[in-house]
Amino acid sequence: MPISFTLQFDSQDGIAQQLVKQAELAVARQQLTQGEPMPSVRALAGELGVNPNTIASAYKELVARGALVSQRGRGYFVASKESELSQIAREKKLLAAAETYVAETRTLSVSTEDLLAAVQQVLEKDKT
Secondary structure, eight states: OOOOOOOOTTSSSOHHHHHHHHHHHHHHTTSSOTTOBOOOHHHHHHHHTSOHHHHHHHHHHHHHTTSEEEETTTEEEEOOGGGOOOHHHHHHHHHHHHHHHHHHHHTTTOOHHHHHHHHHHHHHHHHO
16 A cells, blocks of 8 residues: 655654654554555655655665665565564664653643543554
């Protein structure tokens, strides 16, 4: 299933970082499947109206994180299970995501209980 990236040009996250986050989320949600080809650097850059170097940078970061593999002359593909992130890398990513979530929700002045209830609600929704 092809992924549709949505960029926010006024975001604090750079364009490449937004692409990395969205691609990792799509892999985690299995919206991108193992072995699936990613759009070419030029095609995606043209579609999104950004510099090809930005796409190349995002793809290189995704390769470094184990989400994509590069095949010379063929392009980028969603990584197979054999090249998935190690447990330590997963734990680091989970902690970073949790820290971001907590920091963003604290601006809403919500209690820890409400914060945890919101996470539980999302997890329950994700089961269906």
